[in-house]
Amino acid sequence: MPKINITYFTVLFFLFSCYSKAQTENKTISTEARSTDKGTPVFNTNKADCISLPFGYSDLSKQTTADAVLSVIQNENKLKEIKALRFETAVQKDFVQLPEEYDVFLPFNKNVNEKHDRIKIASDFLCYGDYSLYFMAVYNTVRYAEPFIEKIYLISTKNNKPIDMKRLYLHHEGEMGFASHTLFNIDKNYIISLQDYEFSESPFTLKPAQKYQILPSGKFARYFDKDGLYKNEDEQGMVKNHTKQGKWTEYKSNSSIDIQKYPEFTDPYTYLEAEYKNGLPFGTWKFYKLLQKYNEETGEPIINTRKKGKLIYTEVYQNGVLKKKEFQ
Incomplete structure (x- = not known):
């Protein structure tokens, strides 16, 4: 990235x-x-x-x-x-x-x-x-x-x-x-x-x-092939019955961000606190600005520097269906 x-x-x-x-x-x-x-x-x-x-x-x-x-x-x-x-x-x-x-x-x-x-x-x-x-x-x-x-x-x-x-x-x-x-x-x-x-x-x-x-x-x-804790560079959380379950942290590209409204976004990525129930989106999802440092030579992100910035917007899900989106 x-x-x-x-x-x-x-x-x-x-x-x-x-x-x-x-x-x-x-x-x-x-x-x-x-x-x-x-x-x-x-x-x-x-x-x-x-x-x-x-x-x-x-x-x-x-x-x-x-x-x-x-x-x-x-x-x-x-x-x-x-x-x-x-x-x-x-x-x-x-x-x-x-x-x-x-x-x-x-x-x-x-x-x-x-x-x-x-x-x-x-x-x-x-x-x-x-x-x-x-x-x-x-x-x-x-x-x-x-x-x-x-x-x-x-x-x-x-x-x-x-x-x-x-x-x-x-x-x-x-x-x-x-x-x-x-x-x-x-x-x-x-x-x-x-x-x-x-x-x-x-x-x-x-x-x-x-x-x-x-x-x-x-x-x-x-x-997912195996149950238990799943973690890679883009997401982490618990897997149960081969599906996402409970709270997950995800680092995702995001097309919902208005670059003109949020000019500090030099790339469209967010730090997401998500929740799943039986594999489907559930409850309130919180999208934050993704803060991270970059390698000066390659331009690649330094994964262990990732952390959340300010809250940008939230989404509310019911039975896997998006019911409401609110920008801050």
Whole structure:
């Protein structure tokens, strides 16, 4: 998490704003889309189209170099397998919000900030007890002549109603050769493994892999192989029944911060005091400014210097759903 000066961050913010504006230009809604009440697409319910597991990219943990990762990302056979999910049903504008910040929780509401006919639901899906899990693709048609799948989300539904969603796949081309990728694998027990990769001036970053599970409620939650105390450079807390439980301390990038209102933020990271109940956000979350020192030669943060600064805002959760956000 290198230190970013204000000028550099301002440039990046400007480029991002321009890209977001391009993403939301108006275009005629595809007549192929047929929706039910409140814009929910007609999900395929034919059990014959349930795919078998495992599915996705196997052996993700073995790809540890830039060349190895690129060979997997550019594997045409795997791309054909993913496209074979038959992304056919276009999504109406009032189905779901897709924020550009890729690592935030994705709530359902009545706005879409992507082009309407660029978002499609696949006919093939996963069967999971009383739930059906559908793949939703977001195509990039703005910056490139040949459209390609930039993001794939997995949506959990029950009785044709969406419950929760999780981003599984990312192929994001940034400025100046920067790129971000996420590859996924879903094993036979429906445990979802995600591996993030970043190509930048570093030039290559392999982020820690994360796993997710489907809770009895149909919601997605982090999955941990072992119970007990969990700690890494980004978060620490207790794990019970393979999910987060109780109070956690997390150091996270944060898109909710208004840089103009809080100019002391030279990078968008916060010190978060969170709480979980059975893997889902619970109670009051407190977001503080993250204070830390940096290595003068490399610009990398010195982990053991991290501490919380002033309180910026709070969020209140009930049953995993955000009910209130208040800035100080």
